[in-house]
Amino acid sequence: MSAARQPAPCARPDCPNPVIRPARRGRPPIYCSPARRAQAQRRPPPEPILVEVDHGSLTAHRRPAGRVWLVRLRRGPHAVTVASGLGRTTADHRAAQIITIIANRSTPAGAAID
Structure with a gap:
């Protein structure tokens, strides 16, 4: 029993x-x-990857404050600086290139090729 x-x-x-x-x-x-x-x-969806353009070190490359920029990738609490010591135009261009790569990465499997 x-x-x-x-x-x-x-x-x-x-x-x-x-x-x-x-x-x-x-x-x-x-x-x-x-x-x-x-x-x-099921796992929660990952946080999005953010591309940030921000002021760099104030003493970098002997340039005045506000003239030195950096590009940073951030996902949640994690961040990595991709480039530093850049001018504003170069930093914006670099960030745009990274955004293009990240946006093209999310193509679903089996999608048409351009």
Whole structure:
């Protein structure tokens, strides 16, 4: 004789439904439904990549304050400086080139080639 099976809570933190575990062999389910399993395994979309043009070091290249620029890539809390010590026009041009590369990167698989 086996003891009565108690329903277990769903493994998804915000799901109040119990998991009905059948009395069969094999790995027992931990989610209440296939839809809840898919929702739990889905990852949130990544934060967008931002291209920033900002003032560089005030003492860089012996130029006056406000004349030295840098280009930075940022995603969430992470950032990397791509170029520094640039003039404003060059920094804007470099940022535009990076944006073009990032925008073209997101072409879906199987799309038409220009």
